[in-house]
Amino acid sequence: MNSAPALPAASRENPFPVRWTTRAVWIGLGLYVIYAAARLELTWERFVFGLGNGGRFLARMVPPDFTKMDLLWKGLSESLEIAVIATVFGVILSLPVGLAASRNLMPVWATWPARAFIALCRSFHPVIVAILFVKAVGFGAIAGILALIVASVGFIAKLFAEAIEEISLKQVEAVRATGASFMNVIFMAVVPQVLARFTGFATYQLDSNLRNSTMVGIVGGGGIGSTLFTAFQKFDYDFVLTILLAIIAIIFVGEILAGWIRRTFQ
Amino acid sequence: MTASGATNGAATNGSGQAGSAGTRSLSIRGLTKEYRRGTPVLKGITLDVAGQGITAIIGPSGTGKSTLIRCINRLVEPTEGEIWFQGIDLARLRGKALREARRRIGMVFQEYNLVERLSVMENLLCGRLGYVSPVRAWLRRFAQADIDRAFELLDIVGLKGFAGQRADALSGGQRQRVGIARAVMQRPDLLLADEPTSSLDPKTSVEIMELMADLTARNDIPVVLNIHNVELAKRFAVRIVGMAGGHVVFDGPPGDLRDEHLKQIYGGEGWLE
Amino acid sequence: MIADQRRWERFTPQERLLRFTFYLVAVAAFMVSVQTVDVIPEFLYDAPEQVVDLFARMWPMDWKYYPKSVHEALIETLHIASLGTILSLALALPVGILAARNVVPVAAINQLAKLILVSSRSVNSLVWALLFVAIFGPGALAGTLAIAFRSIGFVGKLFGEALEEAQRGPVEALTAAGAPWPSVFLKAYWPQVQPAFWSIALFRWDINIRESAVLGLVGAGGIGVALDTALTLLYWDQVAVVLLTIFAVVILAEIIVTTIRSRII
Structure with a gap:
């Protein structure tokens, strides 16, 4: 699990601190997404309901109206x-x-x-x-x-x-x-x-x-x-x-x- | 003006003052420069430069040669001291007076400092910018006499037919030729050169020095330059000033420069073998 | 011959023609625009009075409006901006990869990806918000999606360009070692473009804070709703509170981004 062929010295010197912070950032982002979605009441049902609505909406959009x-x-x-x-x-x-x-x-x-x-x-x-x-x-x-x-x-x-x-x-x-x-x-x-x-x-x-x-x-x-x-x-x-x-x-x-x-x- | 160039017309050149070699001499008194407070790079330099020939300043890197040159036309602000040229203390000039003084002092740079995206001709005409209004500069409405002179100089420096080329398409030697021509376009009463050959190969360096010596002798322009190459300095200069640690440690004709002086200037002796 | 050489001109005749055409078109476009645009000059005369009036109505500000309606809406705006940015990153990543010619060497796919990116950028976040409000109804969901869809084009374009600038060496080394495509991407491309990716994400987040502040004007949630309410009721002292809040948040976001950026790079 290392990319040694291309960057030998550099990747051996500082792999650990970098990976830890990135991992923490990823986990933090994941937790935040869950929290913020709950906060904004973005639920799956609303999304699915909206998709049905979106289908109807798109149907009303086509064909485009070129009369005006x-x-x-x-x-x-x-x-x-x-x-x-x-x-x-x-x-x-x-x-x-x-x-x-x-x-x-x-x-x-x-x-x-x-x-x-x-x-x-x-x-x-x-x-x-x-x-x-x-x-x-x-x-x-x-x-x-x-x-x-x-x-x-x-x-x-x-x-x-x-x-x-x-x-x-x-x-x-x-x-x-x-x-x-x-x-x-x-x-x-x-x-x-x-x-x-x-x-x-x-x-x-x-x-x-x-x-x-x-x-x-x-x-x-x-x-x-x-x-x-x-x-x-x-x-x-x-x-x-x-x-x-x-x-x-x-x-x-x-x-x-x-x-x-x-x-x-x- | 061609005539005056050809006849070494020092008397008609310049800006109307009584012209003789005397008005072209430079007199530096107690010049000090501190980039950071308490650590001076130049420590009270006092130096008189006669109004003819090439004066070469030699010395190790970081000893303030470049700073000294740049203090003269105030690209670097001196901390203390006086620089007398044509009856004016350059160190005290400001605004318009400073620009007028700079018009009479040409400068050649180590890395040529051409405006890369302009043509060779435009770079030469930059030498006349002290005399041209912004509107004319913007529209490139330069006087026909200046354009003629620029073509003439291009022939002299060996760049016939290069007028329309962009500066970034030139080789190092060609760029420095343009740099010299630009400085001479100013019809300067003094030419400064800051390591003019340091970015060039040995053969081109000699050619550039020959060109600079020839052009300035023809137009009777005194030159102050700093240079790393002691051999070149000895070959072209009428006078050598050796600097070390912010002081002048040698001052005399090239013939007087001995190995012990070089030891004193550069330190050590192993490199002399 | 010699006399001819002594004449100096800055441009070749061809260049001059091109430039002249450009200037002509530019000036003509400007003149036509100025003449045909619908401006009622009478409106301009009392503009100074109107501005004075505006400030008079804004002052003193109605600070009570902040705890009452602005604070909640502000928090919602921040979440819309952040969540929208994160969503756009997830969506833009694959599109950006497909748009990079060196990663996916199929011209048709590159063009399709670029079309998606341009469409995303051409439609404004406010217009995206209108569309999503029509689909999902008013609220933060429409706002978040509007932010996300508007940002895909921006993030995807910059990310794709960063990928195209990535060096071939590591990629060739891993491909030669027989690594499967996902490993090549994760171990050869990703380490090279990761700093660019985070920098783009931060940059876009900063922009999205500003953008999300106005989405409420079309009903897509956030502080814009509070602004819209105050505007419709002509309560300029409340408008001033909202504007000041937005100003403070935008400045804060910029400071945060600059600090993080200087820390990363």
Whole structure:
């Protein structure tokens, strides 16, 4: 019972402490599952009952209803618009915030507030942010856009900062030594090193905003989410399936597009 | 500017001050650097470097050679002391004044420190970044005179036709050629070199030193470099400064450097055989 | 010839065309979006007043709401998130294995597994919750399953990628020794990907704490139910209590994850 052929020395030195902790973790997880399931009253009967219910539910979903295409298209196009606008503003805002939060280029007085701001943007789920914006600016796309901008900043500003913190400072040092101004150092020594990763993050965020725009609609943030929620409330389950298929299709196309953008910018 | 390069025009070079070798001399007074409080790496270095030729600093690893070089253009902040160059104490500069001083001091690095994802041409033009506005840098709108000069330098360093190559596609020797060209692009009044040959094989090391000596002599740029290879130092430098334990222990022309000096600098003697 | 060489351009014409197309499409998409999106500007004018009003209504907070409804719901949320994560790990493990090309070298199976993973990720946890509420009725069961099904895609994708990065050496050694497939997996792959697996699990748990907090808005149990009640009744002082609670828990979860992670790695 040892994998000696491949890792001789390493596996002989520390097998015991590692195995004990892992075993304890597994047992702990098992006990927790039993306890939590009891606590949440997740019983087998409920599950089986639900499965029967699920059969009927699925039966009502197929065949998907393709008769309300105008409604579907209206919701989808609004979701796309929300996602595009939120991504553009989110990325533009994230650039300075992410830069300010990078500890290798910025002094503490800049990183600290920037990091606090990012943490604040991250800590609330987009749906909760959307609820607050619906109160502030009313129902509709604008609340969704603002909520997704906040979510975008929380997500990509953090990734931007991490990407900047991983760059090679030698290259930065060399450009700094030529007497370049701070912005020139950023443009010629920092940006070339992080541009590829930034486009990766930005395209990922477009993808993620598209998915999240289905969600903010549920609380009144506009887009396909509103359409979906209404369909649910009216028990139009065949239309629900159409919407879900359309969302999955769009995400697929989005991933292909994202790959193309990344290749363009290496 | 080609003309001034060809005619050794020290008088017209620089930034408008009365030009003579004197303005290019460097004067270090009582330079101390402590990375951690109480354990100085440089212990009150005092050194005058004349405004011509190559001054080579030799010494064992960890003795502060690199720190000394980096204090001059303030990539490392000196703890105490003065560094006088062209009538200015570099150790006290801040902000814009520091950047303007750095424009006149070129630097060549041990690991070349090229911006890997930029082309060779862009790396050369980095040498002009002290003179270019951020918008122009962003759009790569460099002056045609700078681009012409960059092509010329590429020919000189033997990289004709490499302008569009990305820096990460080059070999070590080619990278260091780009590194030297980038420093010369600055039209510096002083060139610093931090172990420029330590990452290269022996043959390439000699070629790089020859190139650096030739280019700087042509443009009348004084060089301060630190180097591990004593033979290379003796061959190319007009003056050798030996450092040990954060102090200068030898200072003189290569011809005066004897084995006992080397013993004093590096310690022991078994390695000399 | 020489004059031609002296001209320097950053990109080849082809690269420039590609980039130009991208910028054009991006700007056009943005312009079209801005122009067609349904925004009622009048709503924006009184936004500052609305925000001030919002905070005025939130303060002072109704602390009595916490012991009354929030605490129980919070505990339920934590259980939904944890149980959902554990369930998703169990479900994602086989799918992730099937998606890894080096472990299961059958292209058709890999593609099928990837389809499952993408579908899981494309549908939001809130939408999953809607589906499961329709099937199982309102409550924590729907929430737990929603969390689990949304997480399969995330965990399965990252786990599959970790498997694909595993080194061949140990695998070949055990296969050569004639070990049956389960032993090869347990003794050659698992030790290599185990740290990644736990790190992914922790990362997802952290995300799931946030996600499970809103599931109650569609009736899938947890603290979201308390939030929903307060919102429908427009008791903003109670909403504030719930939001503050969520904020505290999210921060706490992040601290826990960072500590455990730094301990493991």
